[in-house]
Amino acid sequence: MADTQFAQSDAYLSALIREVRSVPPAGVSLTMGRRTFFKLAGASAAGLVLGFRLGGTAFAAETANVDEPDGKDQAMNAFIRIAPDNTITIYSKCPEIGQGIKTSFGVIIADELDADWNHVVMEQADINPKVYGSQGAGGSTSIPHAWDQLRQAGAGAKAMLVAVAAGQWAVDSSQITARDSVLTHAASGRSATYGSLAVAAAKMPVPDPKSLKLKSRADYRLIGKRYRGVDDPKVVSGQPLFGIDVQLPGMVYATYTKCPAAGGKVRSFNANEIKALHGVLDAFAVDGTGMMVEVMPGVAIIARDTWSAFQAKDKLQVDWDLSEASRDSTSQFSAEARKQAANFPQKPDDNIGDVDKSFANAAKTVEAYYEYPFAAHVPLEPMNTTAHWHDGVMEMWVPTQQPDRGLPIVAKVAGIAPEKVVMHQTRVGGGFGRRLVNDYACEAAAIAKRVKDPVKLQWTREDDFAHDFYRPAGYHQFKGAIDKGGRLDAWQEHFITFTADGKKEASGANLTDNLRYSIKAPNLRRAKTMFPLRIPTGAWRAPGDNAQVFAAQSFMHELSLASGRDHVEFLLDAVNRDVPELVPKDRTVNFSPSRATGVIKMCADKAGWGKTLPKGSGLGLAWCYSHAGHVAQAVELSVDANKRIKIARILVVLDVGPIIDMAGSQAQAQGASTDALSTAMGLKINIENGLIQEQNYNAYPILRMPFAPMTIDPYFIQSDNPPTGMGEPAFPALAPALGNAIFAATGERVRQLPLRDLGYSLAV
Amino acid sequence: MLTLTINGQSRDVDVPEDMPLLWVLRDHLSLVGTKYGCGIAQCGVCTVHVAGKPVRSCQLTVGDVGTRAIVTIEGIGSTPNGAKVQKAWMEAAVPQCGYCQAGQIMSATALLDANPQPDDADIDAAMAGNLCRCGTYIRIRRAIKNAAAKSA
Amino acid sequence: MKKIIGIVVAVIVVVALGFAGWLYLGRDPMSFAGGSTVALADYHGADVTGVPAQLASADLVKRGEYLTHAADCQACHTAPGGAPFAGGFAFNMPFGTIYSTNITPDKQTGIGKYTDTQFLAAVHKGIRADGAKLYPAMPYSSYTYMTDADALAIKAYLFTLAPVNAPARQNQLSWPFSQRSLLALWNVMFNPDERFRPNTSESPQWNRGAYLAEAMGHCGDCHTPRNLAFALDNHGKFAGTLTAGWRAYNITGDNVSGLGDWSDEDLTSYLSTGHANGHGGAAGPMGEAADDSLSYLVPDDTRALATYLRSIPAHASDLPRTVTTAAPASYREGVAADANSRGEKIFAGACASCHDWTGVSPVTGFATLTGVRAVNDPSATNVAQTVINGVNRKTTDGRIFMPAFGAGYSDDDIAAVANYVTARFGAKGADLTGKDVSALRQQAAQQSKEAPNG
């Protein structure tokens, strides 16, 4: 029973990751649907745009002024409302998790609309995938998915405004120009603000999205400039924004305690003692659905405030039935993988050319074993959801990355129709892939059904460490061949990974397609061995790539050294090899050897590749194709006798198409590099007998200010390719660049993460 | 009943003395700008000023506050350095997810209050206790320097 | 020639006997007081054994519970995260590892089949029911002073616990220490095998304190240095020593290195809660002693214990006087940072928010470093151990908590921060290396009782 549920949970997640990872090829992104474009005149707009807010005062400031039934705002479509005073409200349909989407989406729409950015107000759209299409944030896909749709929304609204003006002025619409929310007919000198035209425009027929002419790159006025985050004024003044900030009248507070070993069930708990504690209102066991991605069994404590709930949780004693609980142990996995690495499985997954022959004829062969550990997401905002079960409706405020996916699952858990779930998307205090799963929202719904008041479920940080969907560890045994010409001739990889269902890789534990595109060898063979795993795994920033690229690109460097050729030259040669494709033919991807070449060359150039460095210093470079981005990263550092690493400089060169918000993109590039450095240096989750050993940040050393690099220089190669996301691609190539630099400085090869396990640390 | 002075106002709260100030602020006074991140003084998102010093409100019990004046992120903009820091934060586009930033701003403001012209080492010493999972450190450093430059 | 050899042999024998005698004299923990002692039955003062007056009429099990706390059986007989009293706690000794055993009334693996006589033999003489000798990790050379009645009350209490099936873990000792039979000799030398004899020259309160400290709490087992035979050497009674990777401090009346400058309030506060303002708090094994044992004592008993402690002759140890002035408010001032400022940066990130750059915590008195003995110990042993293992104690004055940094921080970094803390806030900076910290981790591998994900 439990086994199938584990497998089901895992399958759900795997599918989700696949989906959020598959970037649409150019020109095939979501377009404006009929419903989205449905003409929303006057007051009725509020209903569709905002869903229905039943007495929600969660964010009084945000609901004011947009939900008035007699509001004067005119909805042009589901994304845009225009007020008589020329204030333009734009709805961001996807979650803001720190990737800057709420700003970027606004800029994309406003640019096509030719809106005056200074009078644009950004709001979070409610969850209604029928209107908005996909509303998730994951895999750096929000931008590529929504690119056309958002531009059409802007262009469509502008066309409606122009049509009104053309009619009023009796001029041809082609002679009307738009700029900063004003339409002008130059010949007659007439002009009108959008605000003055909105009432009439809202009544105009909706243009056919295909008839809209979208701007070309040269015409962008807003796209590509630097922006302050649209929520920044609220962020810096501490106004309520995040899920955890939600407050409702009469609200109570909940904690939920699950078995520390995944899969354990509640037999009983000290209910009487808990209920008698100060501030505790109720305590009850929840059976849950047995699905990790929904509700696992546990004990809910309801209290009058968080502290009372947490105090009671401290005193909670649960008799757990551990018969189906995880007994996984990372030290065992690691030892076992090392043992099995040399036994290349009989049946390869990928097999092109003739690897054995290549090895036999090779000028040089190289073998190496790489490993990296489990990792937790632990965004700074702990998991939480506020839910209110009232009038047959489950109304909830969720800091999630996948509200559109979460909604039907919540409905299922609550045993109600999806129409009876109203989900409000809040700002999210960090996603990193953790919040692709809506388990905490499901728990809140299950608890809310048994509590008459609105209830805010908050996880403790310890809960967050113990019940993550971890980045799986991985173990790679490589063998490569260099031919007599110094070229990469064969690549063999035995990947030791995990399975939840005994058949395919656990979610996030498969070799990514990105690697399949980017490792090019005429003879190539890959096979995997899978260990059964009970601990749930999932998507962790740049899923798969975040660690696999470390192994692959470090080994690539080893091969280049064996070839006797320059690393960059060796890479460029490999990237541009014309070899049989491994990737299924039905998938269109944006991988381009020439864009890869572009970033590698520019990175080498900016880093001063080839320059002479003092003894003990080194420059390392690596590249990746990840989440549709082509990226190269370089690290320059020195290492002292105590293995203290002083980072001199980090460079990131990205080709992700045109940049929407330059400030935000630089922030992502710097942030992802910092995160990657932090993870490579120190982050590791140990599991013993099913128990996650790390419980809080004291045991999980996320990089702190004094150790953070002072300079990370991002460069962008912009192009007419459609834009792709920035949340992930600047992560994966950092670790191999770091390892390659350490080799350059010391001659010591890093084949294991985190580096602190090898005695390395960052210098102050 | 305890009486606290928060952002210049006197507030009465009816809570047990051992409740950390963090939860009094968030749950009983609706001041949710001060965040919960770890509960063990390791992340800094709960930083408030107590008698002018940056303090982790997850560790300070309300009973131990005494008569010391409290300033939270909601009130820091009314102080000269607080306003300067907030402005510098927006100009440098510091926030990513933003969750740590209230605490960062409280620590940065306390730093400038004590030391109007901090150098890198001063910034390290004052800011090391504030984690940012998103990795905004480079811009935090720049924003603090910009804010300091404005006071020079 | 023969004669010379004879003389040499004689000298050796005399010296050896003298040395043995010296060792032997060192075994009596209460002889320092002088005066005359009498058998308990002949003592006519107030009751100095058994439970305090408040509990005099309580039933046997209740009395046994109090005495079980007073004798602190639980701390050693509970493995980290394991069932209380079920044993399995590891003592890492220089010559191997000894595990405590299950003293729940389980018939197979615990003491469920022990008769009263067998139980007394174990407590007083270190002899197991099967006749085998216990290692003196079990402090029977202290418990031997316990009255039969008190020992049997403890047994009665233990027999009310839920039996736990927990087989003893195999000790790992090197030869010859693996030979239990050799303990017979040790016992002759070092276990007086006699019950508590009140000292008629001292007050009843002193005698009560002596009984609590020696027969029950066995303070000396950590605080008194040991001789070569690993027996307590009461020549330096309570002068402090290293036990299981932690330093048990000098608790004699020495003004510089002991408790001489502690006020009575400080002392009783520390004994009852494990914390005294200005002196710091108990962590590690002493934290356990405070939580599992001392905090259960009634105030009269705490005072009696304090009275007894006050009577211990001052014995100077190598510790400097504690610095009681706070460090400067700015990190730039005060004792110079370590050469590469690594300790300072780590302190800034993980420590300063609670301990402050002054060492006087703005958060809670529990976190104040100024004046704390451990911080003024230039070996930094307990500072490093506290950083590695953290503190997680609940006292009547509130929770005392510090995160454990052992898992997240390297040996080098822990050494750096311990050196920094002792230099900045204490009398003299330590010079621990990463290797030292690694050794400390080994010695105290079992101190943290935090169960994962509780």
Ligand code: FES
């Ligand atoms: S919540 Fe207080 S420091 Fe993290």
Ligand code: FES
């Ligand atoms: S901005 Fe996200 S944690 Fe700092």
